Amino acid sequence: MSKTLNGIAASDGIAIAPAYLLVEPDLSFSKSTIEDIDSEVARYKKAVSDSTSEVEHIRDIAKTNLGEEEAQVFEAHLMILNDPEFTGAIEEEIKNQSVNAEAALDETAQKFITIFESMVDNPYMQERAADVRDVSKRIMAHLLGKKLPDPASIDHEVIVVAHDLTPSDTAQLNKNYVKGFVTDIGGRTAHSAIMARSLELPAVVGTDSITKEITDGQMMIADGLDGAAIILPTDDQVTEYKEKAEAFLKQKAEWQKLKDAPSVTADGKQFIIAANIGTPNDMPGVHENGAEAIGLYRTEFLYMDSSTFPSEDDQFEAYKKVIEGMNGKQVVIRTMDIGGDKHLDYWDLPEEMNPFLGVRAVRLSLMNEEIFRTQLRALLRASAYGKLGIMFPMIGTLGELRKAKAILNDEKDKLIASGIKVGDDLQVGMMIEVPAAAVLADQFAKEVDFFSIGTNDLIQYTMAADRGNENVSYLYQPYNPSVLRLIKQTIDGAHKNGIWVGMCGEAAGDSVMFPILLSMGLDEYSMSATSILRIRSLMSKLNTEDLKELANQACFVSETSEENEKLVKDLMDKLIK
Ligand code: PEP
Numbered sequence: 289m290s291k292t293l294n295g296i297a298a299s300d301g302i303a304i305a306p307a308y309l310l311v312e313p314d315l316s317f318s319k320s321t322i323e324d325i326d327s328e329v330a331r332y333k334k335a336v337s338d339s340t341s342e343v344e345h346i347r348d349i350a351k352t353n354l355g356e357e358e359a360q361v362f363e364a365h366l367m368i369l370n371d372p373e374f375t376g377a378i379e380e381e382i383k384n385q386s387v388n389a390e391a392a393l394d395e396t397a398q399k400f401i402t403i404f405e406s407m408v409d410n411p412y413m414q415e416r417a418a419d420v421r422d423v424s425k426r427i428m429a430h431l432l433g434k435k436l437p438d439p440a441s442i443d444h445e446v447i448v449v450a451h452d453l454t455p456s457d458t459a460q461l462n463k464n465y466v467k468g469f470v471t472d473i474g475g476r477t478a479h480s481a482i483m484a485r486s487l488e489l490p491a492v493v494g495t496d497s498i499t500k501e502i503t504d505g506q507m508m509i510a511d512g513l514d515g516a517a518i519i520l521p522t523d524d525q526v527t528e529y530k531e532k533a534e535a536f537l538k539q540k541a542e543w544q545k546l547k548d549a550p551s552v553t554a555d556g557k558q559f560i561i562a563a564n565i566g567t568p569n570d571m572p573g574v575h576e577n578g579a580e581a582i583g584l585y586r587t588e589f590l591y592m593d594s595s596t597f598p599s600e601d602d603q604f605e606a607y608k609k610v611i612e613g614m615n616g617k618q619v620v621i622r623t624m625d626i627g628g629d630k631h632l633d634y635w636d637l638p639e640e641m642n643p644f645l646g647v648r649a650v651r652l653s654l655m656n657e658e659i660f661r662t663q664l665r666a667l668l669r670a671s672a673y674g675k676l677g678i679m680f681p682m683i684g685t686l687g688e689l690r691k692a693k694a695i696l697n698d699e700k701d702k703l704i705a706s707g708i709k710v711g712d713d714l715q716v717g718m719m720i721e722v723p724a725a726a727v728l729a730d731q732f733a734k735e736v737d738f739f740s741i742g743t744n745d746l747i748q749y750t751m752a753a754d755r756g757n758e759n760v761s762y763l764y765q766p767y768n769p770s771v772l773r774l775i776k777q778t779i780d781g782a783h784k785n786g787i788w789v790g791m792c793g794e795a796a797g798d799s800v801m802f803p804i805l806l807s808m809g810l811d812e813y814s815m816s817a818t819s820i821l822r823i824r825s826l827m828s829k830l831n832t833e834d835l836k837e838l839a840n841q842a843c844f845v846s847e848t849s850e851e852n853e854k855l856v857k858d859l860m861d862k863l864i865k
């Protein structure tokens with residue numbers, strides 16, 4: 289029987305394929321005493337040899353589908369599986385303690401992990417702790433007769449179903465086979481959803497119970513346009529969704545015609561539509577969708593994709609690649625925004641009660657000046673290759689901004705003194721994503737070259753509603769007059785002081801929000817590359833004269849988010865035939 293679950297539409301498109309359940313099995317076990325040691329050792333050896341064949345198989349598939357680099361981790365796993373010091377120690381434990389293989393594996397693995405993790409001066413050995421953990425999990429699964437999910441081994445078309453997907457899980461998905469994904473939790477601005485949009489994968493998040501409702505391999509539909517997941521669709525539903533997918537592709541082909549067109553309104557007012565990126569690998573999408581600038585390069589992914597802190601030279605190369613790739617068009621690169629829901633395996637930061645309100649983004653950078661200075665030097669060196677804007681995330685006070693700028697200027701002076709070239713038209717900007725900064729926008733505007741409004745966070749902090757928590761997603765209201773007033777105040781504060789202001793939060797690519805922003809006079813709209821042509825098409829149909837009253841009405845007359853949504857939709861119905 290077919291069943292539909294509603295969720296949040298996180299990335300456009302429709303996928304029809306069997307489900308691939310990416311859920312960790314329960315690997316708990318009880319410790320017991322063993323009488324027949326020989327057969328227990330044999331059972332353990334079989335689990336090791338089954339694990340070895342499995343990892344070899346995954347490595348081969350990963351090599352073909354994802355590349356040598358992604359397959360490396362499995363080589364490391366094979367080395368551990370073949371290492372007599374590790375596997376032999378477990379065997380000894382079974383023999384000497386007369387315990388079951390599960391207990392011997394767990395105890396021995398813990399010992400190895402503790403030793404590796406304590407090698408603080410040797411990051412290479414520290415990383416081995418994660419490998420030991422992974423390998424032990426696999427042997428344990430074989431001992432318990434359970435199956436681990438292996439996204440890297442996917443070799444047929446699937447829709448990935450998971451409780452949640454971390455940015456690193458998402459990065460491992462092979463686009464040739466993964467046609468979409470559906471999760472239990474998350475919101476439209478969760479980082480997994482942002483990654484799905486940059487991979488152009490249809491995604492539905494926040495369905496609450498998809499992992500419980502579906503079994504591995506069952507046929508399903510992910511409707512990323514309207515936010516629905518259909519389990520075991522009927523033939524009629526499959527036909528209906530195939531038609532819907534086709535209509536969407538036709539629409540996309542229509543928008544594609546605007547790829548090289550300027551971003552202008554019907555009355556000839558020109559604006560900038562820019563792309564948000566997470567890595568230099570996103571550049572093809574930027575060009576295919578006709579972005580006029582990069583409005584946000586989220587550099588934290590560079591740190592997250594690495595197993596140690598990326599060196600100054602590695603960072604320089606990545607930034608330079610993006611800057612050169614834009615051929616003189618503006619590129620805004622944001623300093624790292626680690627913390628909140630973004631962590632580094634190799635940076636052991638204290639647990640926090642409220643990570644989104646804790647040591648995140650520029651706060652973390654200012655508390656770890658050497659790491660911050662390394663990034664700033666890489667950025668300053670890269671600035672010589674084009675038109676760069678360096679942007680600080682999560683600035684809340686003028687004190688933070690001044691401190692970050694002082695460090696930047698200090699590094700700049702040192703580079704120039706040592707004869708290294710820094711770009712002449714380097715700009716320095718800040719994100720407006722903390723309400724305190726939006727309220728004081730006119731004062732901040734005197735000390736930066738530009739603002740970029742981060743609505744993903746500005747909304748969560750204004751409404752006190754976690755952006756990734758579907759239980760409070762009803763409070764995540766981009767059109768709430770309170771949020772709109774903060775945005776208007778920011779734009780007015782910027783323009784009064786003669787600086788430009790953009791928006792790089794997801795709201796910039798939202799079809800209801802866009803006319804309001806246009807009415808407020810926002811200068812630059814930066815969004816997932818896949819939203820650009822839809823917004824350029826919408827812009828070309830709008831006349832700014834018709835929108836003159838919209839901003840004031842949305843901020844000061846409307847009382848609710850729903851009222852504003854209706855206000856814009858009714859106006860659009862009237863203006864766009
Ligand atoms: C934002 O907060 O709107 C933003 C663009 O930054 P991020 O989504 O990376 O927090």
Ligand code: MG
Pocket residue numbers: 681721742744745
């Ligand atoms: Mg943010």
